[in-house]
Amino acid sequence: MKNRFKLLGIVALCSAGAYAQVQRHIAWMEGSFQTGYQVDRDIAKERLRQWDGAVPDPKDTEKYLEYLSVVDAGGRGAEAEGKMKQFLADNPKEKRAAFILGVHYVRAKKLELAKFFFAQLEKDPGFEWKSLLYNNLGMIVLGEKNRDLAIEYFEKATKADPPSPAPFANLGALYLESRSYADAEKAFRKALDLDGEFEDAALGLGVALEGQGKFEDAHKAYANFIDDNARAISVLYNDSLLLGNRLGKREEATQLMTRYIQLGGKESAKAHESLRKWR
Numbered sequence: 474m475k476n477r478f479k480l481l482g483i484v485a486l487c488s489a490g491a492y493a494q495v496q497r498h499i500a501w502m503e504g505s506f507q508t509g510y511q512v513d514r515d516i517a518k519e520r521l522r523q524w525d526g527a528v529p530d531p532k533d534t535e536k537y538l539e540y541l542s543v544v545d546a547g548g549r550g551a552e553a554e555g556k557m558k559q560f561l562a563d564n565p566k567e568k569r570a571a572f573i574l575g576v577h578y579v580r581a582k583k584l585e586l587a588k589f590f591f592a593q594l595e596k597d598p599g600f601e602w603k604s605l606l607y608n609n610l611g612m613i614v615l616g617e618k619n620r621d622l623a624i625e626y627f628e629k630a631t632k633a634d635p636p637s638p639a640p641f642a643n644l645g646a647l648y649l650e651s652r653s654y655a656d657a658e659k660a661f662r663k664a665l666d667l668d669g670e671f672e673d674a675a676l677g678l679g680v681a682l683e684g685q686g687k688f689e690d691a692h693k694a695y696a697n698f699i700d701d702n703a704r705a706i707s708v709l710y711n712d713s714l715l716l717g718n719r720l721g722k723r724e725e726a727t728q729l730m731t732r733y734i735q736l737g738g739k740e741s742a743k744a745h746e747s748l749r750k751w752r
Contacts, residue, residue: 517546531560538569545577553577568600576609584613604633608640620647631663638664638671645677654684672698672705679711688719699729709733710740714747723751 520543529536541560545553557574564570575590591610594600611626624647630640645660658681664674675698682691695712699705710733717726730744730751738744 517543517548521547531563534564534567538567538573541570542573542576545573545580550577550581554581568594568597569602572600572602572606579609579613584616587613604630604635604637604640606630607633608637608643611640611643623647636667638667638674641667642671642674642677645674645681649677649680649684652684654681657681658685670702672702672707675702675705676707676711679708679715683715683719688715691715692720704736706733706736706738709736710738710744713744717747717751727751 520539524540529540531537537560541553541557544556554574554577557570557577561567561570561574571590572594575587575594578584578587578590587609591606591613594606595603595610600606607626607630611623611630614626615623624644627640627644627647630637631644641660641664645657645664648654648657648660658678661674661678661681664671665678668674675694679691679695682688682694692712692715695708695715698708699712702708709729713726713729713733715726716722716729727748730748734741734744
């Protein structure tokens with residue numbers, strides 16, 4: 474059993490006040506959680522395709538902030554940075570734009586610049602996205618190998634209002650690392666309560682249950698998520714391994730692993746090896 478995911482920092486923001494959807498556009502932070510989970514920008518790129526050249530008017534602040542975030546998450550960092558700076562110059566009081574720019578600097582590995590923006594926002598009692606801010610501060614210090622301070626930031630993020638699911642998932646991942654499986658289970662369940670389509674939370678919940686020897690419960694958690702999210706390839710992969718290797722349900726495991734391969738899962742060599750073993 475392995476932790477097949479990385480910790481995450483949120484990079485895209487909400488539109489029309491839909492704060493609960495911010496985790497739809499995420500950036501995987503390079504760190505110690507280098508596993509087989511697919512790192513991609515499909516969500517951001519699809520959102521850009523939906524705009525198809527119809528760039529939101531900067532006067533429509535909510536949509537334009539989302540647009541800036543997605544441009545950055547979609548890999549067009551230089552373009553995004555220029556537009557972010559121009560928007561901030563025109564709207565110096567829009568603190569959310571400063572947050573987006575700070576996250577851009579995290580992605581660009583310009584951490585001192587990111588820390589500068591985040592420090593200003595941390596001091597601002599009126600900044601409305603403290604959960605996201607603390608989550609990303611936690612990611613920065615974790616990258617600097619300061620695990621204890623990272624946990625403090627993630628815990629602050631879980632208590633900020635309105636909450637976001639990412640810090641709960643990040644805490645869960647750290648609990649898994651220390652084999653604190655019961656604590657991890659609670660954290661991932663909370664992340665799923667906040668967002669029932671959060672794949673990493675479902676994956677982490679299953680791993681936490683497996684770590685406690687609750688294999689049937691883990692299968693149910695995976696299966697329930699797959700029922701509503703058929704393309705959740707990381708969950709497909711874990712569930713197939715659980716079914717084939719732990720629960721002895723090789724036929725069902727074979728079907729799921731075949732789906733995983735057909736969906737383009739990155740662990741194809743290991744997947745084919747498992748299929749040969751089960752047949």
